[in-house]
Amino acid sequence: MGSLEKQTDPTSPMHWRGDMQADYFYPSGIAGDKFFRHLMQKDSFLADTCPKCNKIYCPPRLYCEDCFEEIPDNSWKEVPSVGTVRLYTVAKLNAHGEKMKSPKIIALIDIDGTNGAMLGTIDSNDFEKDFTGIKVKAILRPKEKREGTIKDILHYKEI
Amino acid sequence: MAEKKKDWPPYAPGTYVRESDIREKKITYTWWEPEVQYSWSLGPAMSKFLQGLKNGKIIGIHCKRCKRVIVPPRMFCEYCFGPTEEWVEVADTGIIETFSISYLDPDARRIEDPILVGVVDFDGTPPHHGFMHYFGEMTKDEIKIGMRVKAVWKPEDERVGSITDILYFRPLKGGET
Numbered sequence: 001m002g003s004l005e006k007q008t009d010p011t012s013p014m015h016w017r018g019d020m021q022a023d024y025f026y027p028s029g030i031a032g033d034k035f036f037r038h039l040m041q042k043d044s045f046l047a048d049t050c051p052k053c054n055k056i057y058c059p060p061r062l063y064c065e066d067c068f069e070e071i072p073d074n075s076w077k078e079v080p081s082v083g084t085v086r087l088y089t090v091a092k093l094n095a096h097g098e099k100m101k102s103p104k105i106i107a108l109i110d111i112d113g114t115n116g117a118m119l120g121t122i123d124s125n126d127f128e129k130d131f132t133g134i135k136v137k138a139i140l141r142p143k144e145k146r147e148g149t150i151k152d153i154l155h156y157k158e159i
Numbered sequence: 160m161a162e163k164k165k166d167w168p169p170y171a172p173g174t175y176v177r178e179s180d181i182r183e184k185k186i187t188y189t190w191w192e193p194e195v196q197y198s199w200s201l202g203p204a205m206s207k208f209l210q211g212l213k214n215g216k217i218i219g220i221h222c223k224r225c226k227r228v229i230v231p232p233r234m235f236c237e238y239c240f241g242p243t244e245e246w247v248e249v250a251d252t253g254i255i256e257t258f259s260i261s262y263l264d265p266d267a268r269r270i271e272d273p274i275l276v277g278v279v280d281f282d283g284t285p286p287h288h289g290f291m292h293y294f295g296e297m298t299k300d301e302i303k304i305g306m307r308v309k310a311v312w313k314p315e316d317e318r319v320g321s322i323t324d325i326l327y328f329r330p331l332k333g334g335e336t
Binding site: 013014015025032036037147 | 174176181186187188189190191192193194195196197198199200201202203205206209210242244320321
């Protein structure tokens with residue numbers, strides 16, 4: 001008998017399990033490198049300004065996204081790591097779709113004095129509150145533990 | 160007529176990232192190793208095949224209507240769509256149907272000693288059937304299509320029911336059948 005035979009052992013069909021190695025490597029780039037190296041030393045952000053349309057980028061860019069103008073080095077400036085919450089969501093599931101012990105508030109924060117915005121989490125246990133429009137400040141890792149990635153920003157806290 | 164464009168926009172020259180830049184932390188970067196696991200349910204036919212490999216046998220299946228042996232076995236015949244009916248043990252000898260000399264390892268790294276891979280057409284099965292495997296005990300200059308080969312098995316206690324229970328296929332020596 002072949003494929004028409006009666007299957008009596010439910011464990012006989014096997015499974016083949018495997019791991020796929022799919023490493024992810026993201027270099028910060030020239031502008032990003034400058035931004036993160038600054039963030040490793042200071043508690044403020046860097047921003048730069050397009051010489052043509054005066055759009056202020058934070059995180060900084062080498063080229064303007066709107067008018068493709070090259071942004072010169074002399075337009076770089078330091079801005080405080082303070083912003084206003086543009087929008088937010090309360091996440092209850094993690095990246096694997098599992099329920100988290102405590103929800104996470106993920107927000108898009110307009111950095112004050114710039115036209116840029118950063119994604120981050122808000123440190124709060126009040127999940128009913130409307131956070132839109134509130135002022136927040138970035139809380140960073142202790143200086144000796146900073147690695148030069150976005151994770152150096154632990155979260156944002158209301159001020 | 161096509162005129163050579165003189166005013167191409169100047170392209171950003173780009174900056175190469177070298178392995179040493181990463182190792183020596185000359186650049187900032189984000190590194191992430193996502194957990195990507197898969198589970199392939201083999202189904203009755205492939206389960207039987209891998210179980211067979213564990214026991215040192217290559218299992219095929221016979222289609223009565225088309226009078227042919229299918230290896231690796233399938234639950235139905237791809238020619239007549241009828242159910243395949245009879246498990247058969249296939250000889251672990253055959254001929255090289257096609258092969259490739261690879262100077263890249265499975266991680267796409269360049270290697271000096273090429274890996275020989277290809278399809279084995281097993282004895283007792285119709286032509287142009289079989290599965291892929293490694294070839295060993297031969298050099299890249301010796302390998303050729305139509306060469307007679309035989310499976311080299313892992314020791315019995317190391318077999319787990321995987322295609323790698325066969326280590327590779329070696330050429331048949333003179334006098335062997």
